[in-house]
Amino acid sequence: MITLEELAAIRDKMKDKVAIREGSGEIRIVVGMATCGIAAGARPVLNAFIEEISKEGLTSKVTVTQTGCIGICQYEPVVEIFTGKDEKVTYVNMTAEKAKEVVEKHIKSGQVIKNYTIGNEK
Amino acid sequence: MIRSHVLICGGTGCTSSGATALIQAMEDEIKKNGLEEEVKVVRTGCFGLCALGPIMIIYPEGSFYSMVKNEDIPEIVTEHLLKGRVVKRLLYSETVVGDEIKSLNETDFYAKQKRVALRNCGVINPEIIDEYIGVDGYRAIAKCLTEYTPEQVINVIKESGLRGRGGGGFPTGLKWTFAANNQSDQKYVCCNADEGDPGAFMDRSVLEGDPHVLIEAMSIAGYAIGSTQGYVYIRAEYPIAVERLQKAIEDARTYGLLGKNIFGTNFCFDIELRLGAGAFVCGEETALLTSIEGNRGEPRPRPPFPAVKGLFGKPTIINNVETYANIPRIILNGA
Numbered sequence: 001m002i003t004l005e006e007l008a009a010i011r012d013k014m015k016d017k018v019a020i021r022e023g024s025g026e027i028r029i030v031v032g033m034a035t036c037g038i039a040a041g042a043r044p045v046l047n048a049f050i051e052e053i054s055k056e057g058l059t060s061k062v063t064v065t066q067t068g069c070i071g072i073c074q075y076e077p078v079v080e081i082f083t084g085k086d087e088k089v090t091y092v093n094m095t096a097e098k099a100k101e102v103v104e105k106h107i108k109s110g111q112v113i114k115n116y117t118i119g120n121e122k
Numbered sequence: 123m124i125r126s127h128v129l130i131c132g133g134t135g136c137t138s139s140g141a142t143a144l145i146q147a148m149e150d151e152i153k154k155n156g157l158e159e160e161v162k163v164v165r166t167g168c169f170g171l172c173a174l175g176p177i178m179i180i181y182p183e184g185s186f187y188s189m190v191k192n193e194d195i196p197e198i199v200t201e202h203l204l205k206g207r208v209v210k211r212l213l214y215s216e217t218v219v220g221d222e223i224k225s226l227n228e229t230d231f232y233a234k235q236k237r238v239a240l241r242n243c244g245v246i247n248p249e250i251i252d253e254y255i256g257v258d259g260y261r262a263i264a265k266c267l268t269e270y271t272p273e274q275v276i277n278v279i280k281e282s283g284l285r286g287r288g289g290g291g292f293p294t295g296l297k298w299t300f301a302a303n304n305q306s307d308q309k310y311v312c313c314n315a316d317e318g319d320p321g322a323f324m325d326r327s328v329l330e331g332d333p334h335v336l337i338e339a340m341s342i343a344g345y346a347i348g349s350t351q352g353y354v355y356i357r358a359e360y361p362i363a364v365e366r367l368q369k370a371i372e373d374a375r376t377y378g379l380l381g382k383n384i385f386g387t388n389f390c391f392d393i394e395l396r397l398g399a400g401a402f403v404c405g406e407e408t409a410l411l412t413s414i415e416g417n418r419g420e421p422r423p424r425p426p427f428p429a430v431k432g433l434f435g436k437p438t439i440i441n442n443v444e445t446y447a448n449i450p451r452i453i454l455n456g457a
Binding site: 001002003004007010011013014015017018020021030031033034038047050051053054059063064065066067068 | 123124125126127129160181182183204205206207245246252253255256257258259260261264268377378379381382383384385386
């Protein structure tokens with residue numbers, strides 16, 4: 001027999017999974033997955049984001065999605081992060097390791113990693 | 123982590139236009155592209171646009187594809203699910219305005235709708251009890267059993283002004299009061315799922331798309347009037363609905379949401395199905411009760427009304443599927 005606590009536990013567990021069907025989360029991580037992005041290694045970057053977000057239990061807050069080519073193929077893999085209505089940060093030449101760092105610093109504590117952003121990348 | 127959900131309608135309309143094969147093709151194609159850890163395929167209940175079936179909605183984007191064919195699947199997987207490019211030519215035409223894609227709720231068909239009874243249809247997988255629990259399922263019965271007396275439950279229903287959705291429009295709370303006030307060793311809660319009007323599919327949509335809502339609502343009714351046994355009289359012409367409701371009842375029993383001492387309280391309740399053999403008259407409540415008793419489905423004179431002398435001569439309430447589908451929401455949101 002299920003108890004009230006167990007019911008609540010199932011609800012909490014499932015809420016995250018069903019939340020995706022209500023549309024986008026507060027934060028959107030968009031990975032460029034056009035031919036140029038895929039060729040430059042966007043797949044592992046996307047996978048890294050998916051893994052990290054899930055590991056940190058952020059699935060109901062953060063949506064990970066892909067987009068097509070935005071026209072700066074030489075900088076691929078490109079990742080855009082939308083945190084507010086008009087706030088967008090563009091990371092370029094991304095790798096799986098950098099993705100982990102972005103989740104840790106940018107997504108969790110709101111610190112943009114300037115060195116990885118477009119125009120500042122070294 | 124699952125980053126995308128592909129919802130494919132598994133209602134009767136879309137099933138007859140090929141949804142079953144489509145689901146299979148989608149799962150195969152996802153596997154072929156190595157996306158099975160990231161993309162989940164969910165078979166849902168009816169979403170309401172049966173004429174445009176099979177229907178597919180892909181989240182988080184909320185892209186609404188209509189009249190999807192098996193041949194379209196590879197394109198959807200490689201373009202949308204892999205590269206993130208929505209396949210515009212397959213979108214429901216009303217969601218595309220020039221270069222912009224509108225959300226589904228902004229289209230003419232859905233803009234004026236506020237789905238209450240059908241709120242979970244097309245959103246959850248009706249065959250997985252955990253998904254129903256994830257959208258606040260069984261929280262209303264928990265609230266009734268732990269916070270309300272039976273009288274308080276009836277009062278909430280009364281105050282809400284809910285009236286019978288089968289067409290008669292009789293105040294539901296009043297009906298429950300009559301049954302609650304009659305003393306008896308046993309009382310019954312019945313559901314009229316013998317939807318017989320030609321072309322009326324509202325009850326079927328609920329049964330196929332959200333069967334647990336009916337189980338929860340009938341349990342609430344049982345608690346309110348003091349009954350431990352429910353019967354759903356459902357027409358055999360609704361095979362998908364029968365199958366899903368049966369599975370839902372079994373899953374609820376496994377979780378102890380039906381059966382003895384629900385949530386550790388003194389409340390016991392269980393539900394059985396009775397299949398109707400297709401007699402139109404059995405949609406009438408007294409004929410329906412006679413049919414459940416195993417006799418020929420003929421109406422009997424009222425009074426006595428079922429609330430006084432119903433199934434097997436005991437006080438009985440009988441409500442329509444859609445009426446029940448509103449009850450958990452009323453309990454959670456208040457009258």
